[in-house]
Amino acid sequence: xxxxxxxxxxxxxxxxxxxxxxxxxxxxxxxxxxxxxxxxxxxxxxxxxxxxxxxxxxxxxxxxxxxxxxxxxxxxxxxxxxxxxxxxxxxxxxxxxxxxxxxxxxxxxxxxxxxxxxxxxxxxxxxxxxxxxxxxxxxxxxxxxxxxxxxxxxxxxxxxxxxxxxxxxxxxxxxxxxxxxxxxxxxxxxxxxxxxxxxxxxxxxxxxxxxxxxxxxxxxxxxxxxxxxxxxxxxxxxxxxxxxxxxxxxxxxxxxxxxxxxxxxxxxxxxxxxxxxxxxxxxxxxxxxxxxxxxxxxxxxxxxxxxxxxxxxxxxxxxxxxxxxxxxxxxxxxxxxxxxxxxxxxxxxxxxxxxxxxxxxxxxxxxxxxxxxxxxxxxxx
Numbered sequence: 001x002x003x004x005x006x007x008x009x010x011x012x013x014x015x016x017x018x019x020x021x022x023x024x025x026x027x028x029x030x031x032x033x034x035x036x037x038x039x040x041x042x043x044x045x046x047x048x049x050x051x052x053x054x055x056x057x058x059x060x061x062x063x064x065x066x067x068x069x070x071x072x073x074x075x076x077x078x079x080x081x082x083x084x085x086x087x088x089x090x091x092x093x094x095x096x097x098x099x100x101x102x103x104x105x106x107x108x109x110x111x112x113x114x115x116x117x118x119x120x121x122x123x124x125x126x127x128x129x130x131x132x133x134x135x136x137x138x139x140x141x142x143x144x145x146x147x148x149x150x151x152x153x154x155x156x157x158x159x160x161x162x163x164x165x166x167x168x169x170x171x172x173x174x175x176x177x178x179x180x181x182x183x184x185x186x187x188x189x190x191x192x193x194x195x196x197x198x199x200x201x202x203x204x205x206x207x208x209x210x211x212x213x214x215x216x217x218x219x220x221x222x223x224x225x226x227x228x229x230x231x232x233x234x235x236x237x238x239x240x241x242x243x244x245x246x247x248x249x250x251x252x253x254x255x256x257x258x259x260x261x262x263x264x265x266x267x268x269x270x271x272x273x274x275x276x277x278x279x280x281x282x283x284x285x286x287x288x289x290x291x292x293x294x295x296x297x298x299x300x301x302x303x304x305x306x307x308x309x310x311x312x313x314x315x316x317x318x319x320x321x322x323x324x325x326x327x328x329x330x331x332x333x334x335x336x337x338x339x340x341x342x343x344x345x346x347x348x349x350x351x352x353x354x355x356x357x358x359x360x361x362x363x364x365x366x367x368x369x370x371x372x373x374x375x376x377x378x379x380x381x
Contacts, residue, residue, distance in 0.1 A: 036176040041191055043177065044184035045219040046226065047073035051185055070186040074178065080226075084256055191215070210364040217356050225263065228316045232269075232308055233259030236276065239304035244297070246280055254279050258305065262312065264348050267340070269312065273305035331355075 027034055047070075054069035123139055184190055192211040199207045236255035240246045246254070254276045261272030280301050285294070332352065339351035362372045 032173075036173060037180060039177045040180035040184055042218075042222060043074070043077060043181040044188070044191070045215060045222050046077050047181070047185045048188065048215075048219045049223055050076055051188070066186050070182055073185055074181060078178075084260065089253075188215070206364055210360055213364070214357050214360045217360065218353055221353065221356065224319070228312065229259045229262055231316055232262050232312050235308040235311060236304065239308065240276075240280060240301075243304060244280060244284075244300055246284065250280070250283050258308075267348060269305075269309045273302070273309065276305060277301045 050073040051069055054064055054072055055066065057064055119140060123137065126139065127133055127135060127137055192208050192215070195211055196204050196207045233255045236258050237251050240251035240254055241248060244251075257279070258269075258272035258276040261268040261275065264271070277298065281294075281298060284297060332355075335351050335355045336348055339347035339354075341347075343350075366372050
């Protein structure tokens, strides 16, 4: 009897493993669809506060229909996204134009003779160390042939096809995300219904509650993240405009770039500050030349970004992390290290939302284990 039970148990485990493997394979095969669904879920979480606000409004003692409130909420998110894009592109274009204008109007002499000697030395070194190239080898001729092959008709048509394919895929993806987001926003319980339909009946109520908790925490996290980005952008803008004396358009664009990079905890602010410093230095010296103290200006920019980051670390981030995902800074730091080692920058980007999901699931279904109970408490926060 015990042997039969062991065989039955083994068969059950094999079935579970097979179902899990097939599910993983299906998810991988349809990963683009899953990405659209996940992005739509994120957009719906961002729209949840505005959806709640609009749903509470009454016009002539009548509530706004849910589909109209969903459209207005989605419209607000799209407008904010477009505003961010339209602020970043002009500053980059302005920097390129400024550098180009200054190079055109400046009296710079190109060291043509020195460059010819440099190329000749390279050719001599290559012929000496790689005799198979032949005495008549010229690197400039080889590069010319390579460029000719690169831009021939076949390659050009291939590039055009790739570009067209990219924009077609991007258009399909954008429409899919917006379309799916509308239904998630219109029916906040839709995502939970979809997930709960794949679990046993005895766990359905717990899964629905867990999904509700996850959506609540992630909604606060994403909204708080947007507030953090706007706060960091505002502080950087004021510093770049009032202290560093950069133009308003450039200050807004650079501040937005640094603010968006702040999405990636710990590493993002450093990268954003570095990019912002380089762009501001290039823009300033392209316009004013060496009349400006180079190292003094760099130190001023670094100070602006460091002060902004200190305000973010001591005021913005503690508020967002403590009130949204209810995790300690040490937890977040360790999670970021693990995610960075496993998946690099992308892993760090999704580490906190992913950890939030795991934290809620562990609290709901595995709270009987002592390590989990000690880590996250009751799991019903």
